[in-house]
Amino acid sequence: MDNTRLDSSGEGRNSTDRTTLTDDFEQRIALVVESVLSVTANISTIYPQHNQSFIDLVRESAEVWLEVCSQRYRTIAVLPTETKDVMRELRDLIRHRYALDIEIWKERGAKTYMRYITKTKMTMADAALRRIQELVKNMDRRDNFATEMEYEKFKEIKGRIFEEGKRDWERNPPWMIDGASHPTQGSQRIKLKQHLI
DSSP, X not given: OOOOOBOTTSOBHHHHHHHHHHHHHHHHHHHHXXXXXXXXXXXXXXXXXXXXXXXXXXXXXXXXXXXXXXHSHHHHHHSOSOHHHHHHHHHHHHHHHXXXXXXXXXXXXXXXXXHHHHHHHHHXXXXXXXXXXXXXXXXXXXXXXXXHHHHHHHHHHHXXXXXXXXXXXXXXXXXOSTTOSSTTOSSSOXXXXXXXX
């Protein structure tokens, strides 16, 4: 039995959705054709008899791309639109996380009533690290890089970002250890560089 839910008119919702998508596709194709023909008209003469050939070409290209997307939708959904923009965001996030780590570590001896300031920075630092790791995972595709050398360099960076020892501040706050009178005293000294990116 077909499990498609019926709407009030008795027709399947899937049918309605397909019709809407088809109409939207046709409208977008028309806009692309109009836009490209308008630009092309400025640099060469376009004869009416060529219009249909051009429309068919645009439609065929769009259908090929839709087929590619349908086969790789999970990857397409997470890949960055512009690799350069993502690299810029990644660089800024790494700097931001590093700066927060330094500040948090400096404040590890804060009095209890002042720790809310540091806790805010801890939340921001943890969020930055999660976003960094998310971006790096999504970018780990050879075709995102112009050369094999660039991709190998990226994989080295990824390895450093995901290596063990990155500080999760929420689970491992920087407060004084073992009741030590100074943050760096006690039996469990923490080495800062082990926890930074």
